[in-house]
Amino acid sequence: MKLSEFLAEQLDGSRDWTLRLIADLKGDDWTFQPSPGLAHPLWLCGHLASSENLLIQVRCLGEKGPLDPAFAEHFPIGGPVQSAREHDYPPVQVVLDTMKSVHEQTLRAVRGMSDALLAEPAFAADGKTPHPHYRDKAGVVAHCSRHEGFHAGQIATIRRLLGKSYLR
Numbered sequence: 433m434k435l436s437e438f439l440a441e442q443l444d445g446s447r448d449w450t451l452r453l454i455a456d457l458k459g460d461d462w463t464f465q466p467s468p469g470l471a472h473p474l475w476l477c478g479h480l481a482s483s484e485n486l487l488i489q490v491r492c493l494g495e496k497g498p499l500d501p502a503f504a505e506h507f508p509i510g511g512p513v514q515s516a517r518e519h520d521y522p523p524v525q526v527v528l529d530t531m532k533s534v535h536e537q538t539l540r541a542v543r544g545m546s547d548a549l550l551a552e553p554a555f556a557a558d559g560k561t562p563h564p565h566y567r568d569k570a571g572v573v574a575h576c577s578r579h580e581g582f583h584a585g586q587i588a589t590i591r592r593l594l595g596k597s598y599l600r
Contacts, residue, residue: 435550439573440542446580447535452599453587461594462524469512474521476583478507481531487576488538492569498537503530542573
């Protein structure tokens with residue numbers, strides 16, 4: 433199996449798990465925050481779409497990617513997450529459709545990456561400084577999957593706080 437196919441399978445497996453975790457969320461479940469300033473499932477899903485676009489399309493391929501920058505502005509990295517009363521988030525279906533669209537394009541992009549591209553150095557946002565967390569673009573793609581798994585764990589915890597069943 434080619435490295436690009438392995439990495440695409442890892443990304444898709446992480447996304448499948450996230451989709452299982454959010455499948456039975458309804459109404460206010462989407463914006464439930466365990467505590468003020470902590471992420472809610474709607475923010476987490478928007479953040480995952482935004483991050484996947486940034487990591488793969490921008491950092492690995494040097495492209496803009498399919499994501500509308502106005503969408504990403506709702507899900508900034510760092511700082512407290514605003515509640516649904518404090519911020520006008522996109523509707524759930526828009527976030528889910530965006531997740532799907534970005535993910536489909538990401539999988540196509542990753543499957544098309546050559547071993548040479550995956551071996552290229554990874555850089556920080558400035559495009560010059562070596563990235564502090566991963567050495568090469570294969571590491572960027574692998575991180576994208578780990579990143580989704582981390583946030584899926586947050587969604588799993590929120591599910592339990594909402595009284596939903598444990599999933600395997």
